[in-house]
Amino acid sequence: MDQLLSVKTDFQRIDVFDTYDFGKLLTIDGTVQLTERDEFVYHEMITLVPYFLASKEPKSALVIGGGDGGTAGQLVKIGFDKIVNVEIDNHVVEVAKKYFPELYRSFEDKRVSLRIEDGVKYIQNTKEKFDLIIIDSTDPVGPAEGLFMEDFYRSIQGILSTSGIVVTQSGSPFYQPKALKMASNGMRKVFRNVSTYTAFIPTYPSGFWSFTMGADYEPTLRRGTKASTGKYFNMEILEGAFKLPQFVKEIIK
Numbered sequence: 155m156d157q158l159l160s161v162k163t164d165f166q167r168i169d170v171f172d173t174y175d176f177g178k179l180l181t182i183d184g185t186v187q188l189t190e191r192d193e194f195v196y197h198e199m200i201t202l203v204p205y206f207l208a209s210k211e212p213k214s215a216l217v218i219g220g221g222d223g224g225t226a227g228q229l230v231k232i233g234f235d236k237i238v239n240v241e242i243d244n245h246v247v248e249v250a251k252k253y254f255p256e257l258y259r260s261f262e263d264k265r266v267s268l269r270i271e272d273g274v275k276y277i278q279n280t281k282e283k284f285d286l287i288i289i290d291s292t293d294p295v296g297p298a299e300g301l302f303m304e305d306f307y308r309s310i311q312g313i314l315s316t317s318g319i320v321v322t323q324s325g326s327p328f329y330q331p332k333a334l335k336m337a338s339n340g341m342r343k344v345f346r347n348v349s350t351y352t353a354f355i356p357t358y359p360s361g362f363w364s365f366t367m368g369a370d371y372e373p374t375l376r377r378g379t380k381a382s383t384g385k386y387f388n389m390e391i392l393e394g395a396f397k398l399p400q401f402v403k404e405i406i407k
């Protein structure tokens with residue numbers, strides 16, 4: 155494995171490696187953010203699951219974090235009219251532009267507006283409403299800590315449309331049960347309906363990842379939805395992803 159870049163920014167350390175099996179790999183503060191080979195699982199699952207379960211077809215989306223462009227790319231592919239992506243660290247975007255141009259490309263789409271600022275502050279100050287809010291953040295230490303807090307979820311509730319839905323990546327249930335607990339407990343204090351789903355992501359710790367979703371109604375597949383597939387996602391995965399192993403149920407109970 156060759157190291158292509160190591161840079162320390164005001165917020166974090168960013169490294170890029172060229173691996174034998176997974177193409178290029180991006181880490182932040184030593185934790186895997188994505189690889190070229192398996193990024194599709196994370197990016198499909200963080201976008202398509204809430205997209206299909208929102209009570210009305212979402213048209214506008216807000217991404218907090220996601221400076222690599224992968225999540226915005228999925229939203230562009232789905233056909234959202236408006237996508238605002240708020241990333242705190244401009245260096246992540248620059249690194250994506252140079253090393254992950256396929257992902258970065260989404261920021262050049264005219265429907266996407268990229269803002270470089272703290273997601274917590276953006277959410278406190280914006281007057282806009284969104285149908286889908288995706289928290290595509292690093293783990294709850296450093297700049298992302300506030301993104302796992304009850305107050306933050308309350309501010310999010312204030313800018314969600316009535317059919318709106320929010321999803322956050324909530325870590326590896328195996329290695330980071332605290333992150334999952336924080337996300338689930340925090341959301342439960344705010345939203346009427348909170349559920350966790352999981353996906354198989356080979357390069358993330360334990361290969362088993364969780365996402366936690368909140369809404370003020372019970373998310374179900376919209377009537378008349380046409381079956382859809384991604385590279386990982388399909389309609390069986392949409393249903394099956396919510397079936398949780400017992401140890402995961404214990405974490406969020």
Ligand code: SAM
Nearest residue numbers: 187219220221242243246272273291292297298
């Ligand atoms: N797929 C990834 C994962 O789960 O490992 C997340 C990828 S994305 C690169 C995470 C981004 O969240 C980072 O670029 C980081 O700078 C950004 N971030 C962390 N805290 C933030 C905050 N408070 N506001 C906006 N972006 C933030």
